[in-house]
Amino acid sequence: MHCPPPATPDAVPFFTAQGAAFGLDLSACIQRVLEQGQFVLGPQVRAFETAFADYVGAAHAIGVANGTDALTLALRALGVGPGQRVAAAANAGYYASTAIAQTGAAPQYVEVDEDSLTLAPAALAQALRGADKPAAVIATHLYGRMADMPALAALCAQARVPLVEDAAQAHGAILGGRKAGAWANVACFSFYPTKNLGAVGDGGALTTSDGALAQRLRALRQYGWQQRKYEVALSGGMNSRLDELQAAVLLAKLPHLDAANAARRAVAVHYNAAFAGLPVRCPSRLDESHVAHLYVLRTPRRDALRAHLLAQGVGCEVHYPIADHRQPVRRAESAFALPVTEAACAEVISLPCHPALSPAQIGRVTEAVRAFFSQGGAC
Numbered sequence: 021m022h023c024p025p026p027a028t029p030d031a032v033p034f035f036t037a038q039g040a041a042f043g044l045d046l047s048a049c050i051q052r053v054l055e056q057g058q059f060v061l062g063p064q065v066r067a068f069e070t071a072f073a074d075y076v077g078a079a080h081a082i083g084v085a086n087g088t089d090a091l092t093l094a095l096r097a098l099g100v101g102p103g104q105r106v107a108a109a110a111n112a113g114y115y116a117s118t119a120i121a122q123t124g125a126a127p128q129y130v131e132v133d134e135d136s137l138t139l140a141p142a143a144l145a146q147a148l149r150g151a152d153k154p155a156a157v158i159a160t161h162l163y164g165r166m167a168d169m170p171a172l173a174a175l176c177a178q179a180r181v182p183l184v185e186d187a188a189q190a191h192g193a194i195l196g197g198r199k200a201g202a203w204a205n206v207a208c209f210s211f212y213p214t215k216n217l218g219a220v221g222d223g224g225a226l227t228t229s230d231g232a233l234a235q236r237l238r239a240l241r242q243y244g245w246q247q248r249k250y251e252v253a254l255s256g257g258m259n260s261r262l263d264e265l266q267a268a269v270l271l272a273k274l275p276h277l278d279a280a281n282a283a284r285r286a287v288a289v290h291y292n293a294a295f296a297g298l299p300v301r302c303p304s305r306l307d308e309s310h311v312a313h314l315y316v317l318r319t320p321r322r323d324a325l326r327a328h329l330l331a332q333g334v335g336c337e338v339h340y341p342i343a344d345h346r347q348p349v350r351r352a353e354s355a356f357a358l359p360v361t362e363a364a365c366a367e368v369i370s371l372p373c374h375p376a377l378s379p380a381q382i383g384r385v386t387e388a389v390r391a392f393f394s395q396g397g398a399c
């Protein structure tokens with residue numbers, strides 16, 4: 021049997037800083053913030069909020085400190101609190117669960133669709149049946165692929181339960197002519213550096229077309245201040261502000277987001293073609309509703325493939341290895357039967373997929389994957 025050579029220095033990184041910068045020189049916008057002398061919630065944040073709301077096609081965008089805070093603030097602004105439940109998928113990295121816990125509510129995990137791994141409409145319909153409904157639903161656009169928003173939004177509207185989009189992996193995705201972030205009552209974005217639109221630190225935003233909700237979100241991100249500084253008009257407030265440096269960087273990068281998404285999608289399309297015929301499941305829909313935040317394969321031999329790729333110098337990750345209801349902090353109350361979710365957790369593996377990958381690097385990834393399956397993978 022032929023075993024792979026040891027990793028070389030020109031390994032294919034899972035993520036790179038130059039890819040994150042979209043090839044831009046960001047020093048000028050950083051310098052501008054230093055000269056401006058205002059560092060939190062200032063002109064850069066206002067300009068970015070306007071540009072991002074326009075981009076998404078929502079009436080309002082509210083900059084916050086990170087994506088998890090955005091989810092927490094969305095739930096609080098919708099009135100979610102202790103004694104209530106929030107419906108969410110259990111395969112999306114525990115971010116929604118963290119936010120739900122911060123409101124004092126309990127998660128109600130809902131099964132995902134076998135193909136898309138996003139909320140299954142039939143399972144959500146079941147969860148929304150009867151008098152004891154969840155107080156809100158969070159739909160996550162997993163890996164950059166939009167959830168079935170027409171079906172999910174219709175179910176929530178019919179049940180009169182507010183819908184929150186977790187669009188932290190789906191900046192720029194479009195379904196039926198409408199962007200991620202413009203479908204639900206409110207949507208949440210993260211600008212963590214690895215996201216499709218990433219800052220040079222933490223950042224997040226909410227989008228909504230509900231003016232009253234936007235006003236509550238603006239108050240809640242800053243202690244609950246509404247009309248006046250130091251006057252706490254709304255309870256549930258926190259300190260979750262976007263800073264000027266991050267906003268300036270995001271504003272500079274936003275015009276390049278669509279091109280970066282197209283480059284990511286092209287990498288994913290290339291992988292799909294290269295892996296046709298291998299005993300793996302590839303992402304099934306790589307149109308404009310999928311911005312290829314992550315390129316995720318499924319194979320029952322995931323752990324062996326991962327070890328093989330790492331030995332070949334190909335960066336890879338697992339998003340995510342532990343379902344939310346199986347996390348150590350939740351095990352005691354894991355009364356959820358989620359076979360599709362659990363099977364996916366055991367099989368998913370993410371390959372490098374970002375705009376800065378060179379053709380040689382993409383070739384190296386595909387060769388390493390194909391070699392694994394042609395050799396039986398046992399080295």
Ligand SMILES: *Cc1c(COP(=O)(O)O)cnc(C)c1O
Pocket residue numbers: 085086087088089112113115116160186188189209210211212222223224
């Ligand atoms: C990254 C991410 C978040 C959390 O964003 P942070 O900015 O890291 O708090 C939430 N949901 C999803 C789906 C994410 O990928």
